[in-house]
Ligand SMILES: Nc1ncnc2c1ncn2[C@@H]1O[C@H](COP(=O)(O)OP(=O)(O)OP(=O)(O)O)[C@@H](O)[C@H]1O
């Protein structure tokens with residue numbers, strides 16, 4: 444058995460009689476990571492929302508870190524255990540099966556990078572999902588090639604499968620573009636501040652304006668149980684590739700540069716000056732897209748219907764495989780009872796259910812965390828949970844005796 448490094452505590456004053464924080468907030472856990480103690484817990488106002496505080500043992504000081512990502516909603520207590528020295532596994536009490544497992548990353552590459560940029564203490568939330576949750580899809584290509592057209596077709600045909608990551612931009616809305624639907628239209632100074640605050644997965648200056656994918660934009664889609672589609676430029680694709688968000692990268696090419704120019708002009712949404720700028724940028728984007736190895740797939744959008752069929756095929760939507768499943772619950776048939784405690788053994792977490800009714804067979808669950816993938820700023824994939832039928836096992840043992 445490995446050492447349990449985090450568990451329920453009743454009140455901080457019992458654990459740290461240092462007079463620095465004497466207020467009991469209930470439902471808190473403390474997890475030791477190096478010389479820091481991460482205290483994760485609910486407020487005492489009855490809302491049980493989860494907050495994080497850090498006690499630095501070397502300085503004897505408390506601090507509140509910048510917490511990135513969407514944190515778990517209301518929680519009636521939780522257990523916590525440190526994994527791989529860089530993230531804390533949180534098991535929520537009394538929660539639905541698809542919302543019981545969360546990670547608070549404290550020293551992952553993503554968190555370390557953000558600490559450097561923000562020059563402050565940072566933690567990042569990531570929700571745990573099953574082993575085979577579908578990866579987000581990044582669609583990139585020069586302006587006017589037809590990315591938006593292809594994505595609209597996909598969303599229209601598979602509305603419950605895909606969700607669009609609504610980017611932020613400082614460009615002015617076009618006619619018919621709606622705030623919050625096509626983009627979050629915003630001010631440059633505000634967006635720059637939010638980038639500094641670590642709210643963005645990626646951002647780039649594109650054709651003279653700022654564009655960016657917020658962490659929230661991706662999480663909103665995942666939380667709706669849908670597969671996220673990002674329409675971003677090549678710089679953005681490169682940033683996402685370097686991040687821990689595991690995605691499929693698709694580059695859309697025009698059949699010719701002349702055709703691209705024709706489409707961009709025919710769309711009629713840009714001034715001549717803007718069209719020229721976009722075409723200039725398209726040259727380098729096409730070179731990079733085709734040659735850099737950044738993209739997993741390259742599709743030529745000549746005939747729209749044919750290109751759309753190719754896109755569906757590579758996403759497994761042509762009927763050859765059943766990839767339309769969006770249920771990310773990895774513990775579909777497992778209901779974690781209200782009270783539980785956890786312990787660690789090798790790469791597995793054992794979940795002991797304290798309040799099992801007499802006659803109820805399942806009281807021990809195994810959470811396999813041996814092949815975790817992804818993580819903040821997205822979901823942590825690769826979890827597998829199964830119940831050990833201890834009552835049945837005991838009966839079996841009795842029969843064997
Ligand atoms: N295969 C195609 N054949 C002809 N026209 C097309 C094709 N695909 C898209 N179009 C048209 O080309 C124009 C540009 O398409 P779209 O707006 O989807 O491009 P985009 O790549 O999303 O551009 P941007 O990056 O500027 O947002 C639109 O008017 C669209 O109807």
Ligand SMILES: Nc1nc2c(ncn2[C@@H]2O[C@H](COP(=O)(O)O)[C@@H](O)[C@H]2O)c(=O)[nH]1
Pocket residue numbers: 583584585586590610611614645646647649650654655656674675676677678679680
């Ligand atoms: N790096 C990012 N690029 C983005 C994002 N959202 C859109 N884009 C790209 O910008 C251009 C221009 O778009 P338009 O709507 O002004 O025509 C296009 O190539 C998009 O793919 C983003 O969040 N990040």
